[in-house]
Amino acid sequence: MHDRRPEVIELLRQAQSGATDRALAGVEAALLRIADEGASAGEDIRPALLYVRGIAYHCLGDHRAAAIVAEHLTQAARSAGNAAWLCIGQLLALLQKIAAEPTSDLSPGDAMLQDLAAAEADLPGPDGEPLAAVTAYAGIGRCYMILRLYEFAQPHFEAAVDVIAVNPQLLRVSAVTMQLNLAELHACWAMELRRVDRVAEAAEQEAAALRHALLAEGQPALEETDAYRAKGSLLAACLSVHDGDPLHAAQRIRDCSARLVGRGQRSDESFARLYEARALARAHRLPEALDAARQACSALPTDAPPALTAAALHCRAQLVVQVASDGEIMAYGDYLALVLADQRERTLDLARSVQLLERLRRERERIQQLAYTDALTGVGNRHAFHRYVEELAGGPEDAVGVAVIDVDDLKLANDWRGHEAGDEILRVIAASLMSRAGPRDFVARLGGDEFVFVSLRRPGPDFGAVGDEIASSVASALHGRASVSVGVADGRAGDVVGLLHSADLAMYEAKRAGRAGRAGRAVPAASTPSSGAHGRVEVERV
Known part of the structure; x- marks a missing residue:
């Protein structure tokens, strides 16, 4: 039977790289072909195509449409008896719920953490179908990352990298995107740490982010990975601003950003301008730095990570103070940053407790099942x-x-x-x-x-x-x-x-x-x- 997974991966790449209309048209055409071939021909790939459709709507910011697709994906996976894609459908729905929350609400509720813990417990093993395994790991990692629970997100991205290493040809695009996910994770983590003056820890996270950005940049040059590798170059340039010549770093950031904009990709414009402002501030070019910081704030997308939004706003305010020589304006923001950092730690503790309770609940169910099951035959006792x-x-x-x-x-x-x-x-x-x-x-x-x-x-x-x-x-x-x-x-x-x-x-x-x-x-x-x-x-x- 023809392996349609490369087609699905290409459609997913299109959806995530700005060609959402093209990806949606490709999904519809593939679903029609499956319908013509008969139900059994597409029962394994239909859930994957529905996932691409959901991600396309998610990238367009239409979270309601993406949530509806997630329902269809869940139904299709359940009908096909596919536990991996069933889990992915639940994660896609959860991602829309998280993305639809107001950006000011940085504290996930207990119910959301319980849903995440349950999805995490249902994750397919790494030995299953590789595309589904990587998609599931990336999905739950992305959910935890949006909630600023970086400690929980990191192991899932790393698990995806391990699966990719065993299937390098099929998942060559994922090999780049997963390194970018890890680079962004560590970069956002570093932003939060710098904001509360935990400079040494922030430097460690920035070093990890740079390492993953360079790994993304250094992946084999292929047409389908060029845009991702260019993003890796931009992240590597941004994460190098604290060392060497700051003016050279600022120019490198502008060059890398221009290459992405030339490809029609502006989603990383705010990130680039923020680090350009930091480089210019290091060079004591404060008016230029302030202009770059203002551009960073103006370019913030609606779904920007909270850490990026906070860092851009703080950088602008800090430069305004430096230009005006008035430090009092920063007092409230500094205090608020400490409060938010403490809230993140409390949420992290809560998430750990929810995870533990979910594992205990499932263990209790397993033991209860054993108590009512004949060990030899598997029927009731x-x-x-x-x-x-x-x-x-x-x-x-x-x-x-x-x-x-x-x-x-x-x-x-x-x-x-x-x-x-x-x-x-x-x-x-x-x-x-x-x-x-x-x-x-x-x-x-x-x-x-x-x-x-x-x-x-x-x-x-x-x-x-x-x-x-x-x-x-x-x-x-x-x-x-x-x-x-x-x-x-x-x-x-x-x-x-x-x-x-x-x-x-x-x-x-x-x-x-x-x-x-x-x-x-x-x-x-x-x-x-x-x-x-x-x-x-x-x-x-x-």
Whole structure:
């Protein structure tokens, strides 16, 4: 089958590099081709194309449209049984929720952090489909970065880099963009640290940002990566302003910025002007620096990272003070920066707590699942059966059918072929029963070689046929390695325990009668099977 992933990656590149209309048209054309080829042809790639559509709307700032696409992506992924793209759809929706928040609201709510922690716990492993894995890691990293939780974002971007290293040809564009993500992360982190005079820590983050910018710039020169590599050059120029000749640094920034503008990319204009202002300030060219800082503030995009917005505004104010020789105007801003830094640390602690609680919740669910699951076969155990009986007793008085399945001479199979062979027989029977179970049916291993099958779908006079079908399908799955005896009974849901007893007796009657492949049926003493009265039990042919 034709690999469409390179096409998806190219459309995603277009969406993220300003050619959103072209990307949207490409997505529509690809979806139409898939529709013409048939449903099965595009079930794996359709979620990826919907993701590109969502990202295109996100880049256009239409977060409502992107959120609607995220819903469609989630539905498509769920329909295809694709857990990775299901997670990505949830992340895309969450990204729109975060992006739609007012820029002044820098503190995420508990619900948002819980959603992020849940998405993080659902992330696909690095050994899955590489495009989906990188997209998922990048998505959750981007969400944490927007919330200024850089410590949480960094490991996800780095995990994406590891996946890319194993799939360099397919993900050659992602190899550049992920280095840019890391460069921007460390740069924003450094901006916040400098704002509260944690200069040494800021310098460490700027060194890390420069390292990743240079890695992005140094990626192989390809047509599809040229724009990203040019952005890497700009970031590297900006992050070098604290060393060497400041005027040379300022000119280098202007040159790199001009190359990007020549490509129609202005999204990094504010970043460039901010660092140009810093370089000019180092050279004591204060009026020129102030002009560059004002340009940085004017060029701020609506979705600019909070750290960039704060840094640009602070740089402008600081230069105004230096030009006017009046330091009092900065006092309020300095105090506010400390408050926001403290708030970020508190949010970081809250996010750690939410992550821990989410892991504990899932561990509790896992342990609870183990407590109600038969370790050998994976179906319910006796505890699960008792819980199911309690749930039925508390619900409506629906009609219900109960089948008891018992392996004939399992001990003989264990003695002759070993316990592994006996265990395999039990696993085959459990799998056969589960393959027949509908959403309202229940399967459990009650212990030893005995299983129970409870159905709310087909109780009544025809349930005996279900017993025959169970016996036949299990026998077919076992390929002569063993046989089973089956007993059935039907009645009211509130009397499942009594029905189990009657079906058990019918199963033993069938076993004594040697009725391989046929089920024994419990006949109630009352005239209607739904009465729930089981005064006598006999075996009838069904």
